[in-house]
Amino acid sequence: MARIRKAKKQTQTAFEDSKELKKISMYVVIVNHGQGEAVLKLLQSLKISLQFVQYGQGTASKQVYDILSMEDNSKDVIVCLSSTDKLPYIRIELEAFFAASRANKGIGFAIPLTSIIGVAIYKFITNTI
16 A cells, blocks of 8 residues: 655745845935936836836926026926835936936935835835745
């Protein structure tokens, strides 16, 4: 009579036990309308998984725009999520982008995130899939 062996149950270790968890930040860049695509390409070159562009309007009054000789107040707001260790690289690339031309104007800032829900989302954001 043949013996039937029972397969041993493989125990899975939790993701946080097998990998070092990196802190996550949301990076926001506000540039003149039409420059959002260039910033997106810059972020994609840094392997940032999640980014999107939102159309925005400046909030200054017509009088302020007349004083500054500005006609257009439309903006592109780019939001991306990344591990915090990539923030210096994002900043360096954005500084180079803004220095490349006088037409490239904008602001970028980071907001640290204290928590996210779901290991799959964390893996996607940090490129650890």
